[in-house]
Amino acid sequence: MSLLKEVTSLIRKEILLEWRFKYAINGILLYVVSTVFVCYQAFKSVDPTTWNALFWIILLFASVNAINKSFVQESRSRQLYYYTISSAKAVILSKIGYNILVMLLLSAIAYLVYSIIFRNPLGDPVLYFLVVILGSMSFASVFTMVSGISAKAGNNSTLMAILSFPIVIPLLLILIKVSKNAMDGLDRSVSTDELVVLLAINIITVAISLLLFPYLWRD
Secondary structure (H helix, E strand, C coil): CHHHHHHHHHHHCCCCCHHHCHHHHHHHHHHHHHHHHHHHHHHHCCCCHHHHHHHHHHHHHHHHHHCCCCCCCCCCHHHHHHHHHCCCCHHHHHHHHHHHHHHHHHHHHHHHHHHHCCCCCCHHHHHHHHHHHHHHHHHHHHHHHHHHHHHHCCCCCCHHHHHHHHHHHHHHHHHHHHHHEEEEEEECHHHHHHHHHHHHHHHHHHHHHHHHHHHHHHH
């Protein structure tokens, strides 16, 4: 079976399992909506800078909750089964692909709810939504890679936090900067370098995952 077919089959399996149980998605959606509502009750109205920072903080913690379980929910016997029918590259790519789909859905809903509850101060909504998409993909790829490493180290949540911190903080700073440019309605050329960096982070993270995960998968 080709790599593409393996990845497609595994992503389909993830979607079917999630559709059957719906625990994770429902819980995360409840978290996002309730967090936005609590922020609204606490602040009522916020300035654009705070609006932007709050949105990314909510999305960051939602992504951690969504992706942290990528490998935790896989039993030892199921991992052994995957080992016999598919390659390590297919497994990690399917996890990244599925988590990207989850994050895109989650981000779209969070953005919609956040914009409805709070006044939307965006000067360039198209650029902002593009940044949200790239940010969602970045969170998905980074946390999936770290979750895979953490799972092979005994699902150590402390290790996941330590490994994620040096990657997520610069990523978050870039996302806040570019999205602030979009909120201010600045020319899109101003944000070109940061957008390229976001794309590069996604590509590098996927490449590192493909290099590292096969060695972890052997154990």
